[in-house]
Amino acid sequence: MNSAQDVQAPDTLIKMANQIACNIAPGKTQKEAVEAMAEHLVRFWARSMKKQIINCLEINNNQLTPLSVEAIKLLKKIQK
Numbered sequence: 001m002n003s004a005q006d007v008q009a010p011d012t013l014i015k016m017a018n019q020i021a022c023n024i025a026p027g028k029t030q031k032e033a034v035e036a037m038a039e040h041l042v043r044f045w046a047r048s049m050k051k052q053i054i055n056c057l058e059i060n061n062n063q064l065t066p067l068s069v070e071a072i073k074l075l076k077k078i079q080k
Contacts, residue, residue, distance in 0.1 A: 013053045014063045017041075021067040030067070037071035042078060050075060 008016075020040055025033045041050060057064065057072045064072070 008049055008052060010052065010056050010059075011063075013049060014056055014068075017053055017056075017068040017072065018063075018065050021065050021071065025067055030070075033067055034070045034074055037067065038074040038078060041071065041075050050079060054079070 017037075020037055021033070024036045024040065028036060041053070045053070053072055054076045057069060057076070
């Protein structure tokens with residue numbers, strides 16, 4: 001994919017992140033779920049998507065679930 005194709009609407013990324021959080025959380029502690037979600041984003045999301053979701057966290061995190069917020073904060077720390 002080229003970078004133009006990697007661009008997602010913020011609402012789409014927020015929805016995707018929240019769905020991942022819902023699917024990853026069952027049976028895990030909060031810490032385990034945060035780490036698993038951050039790892040999922042690292043492994044499966046394009047660099048541009050990761051940048052966009054981090055920007056969503058900084059601008060628009062009220063639509064993100066608490067698990068998504070914590071996982072994206074961890075992702076931001078990992079990406080530095």
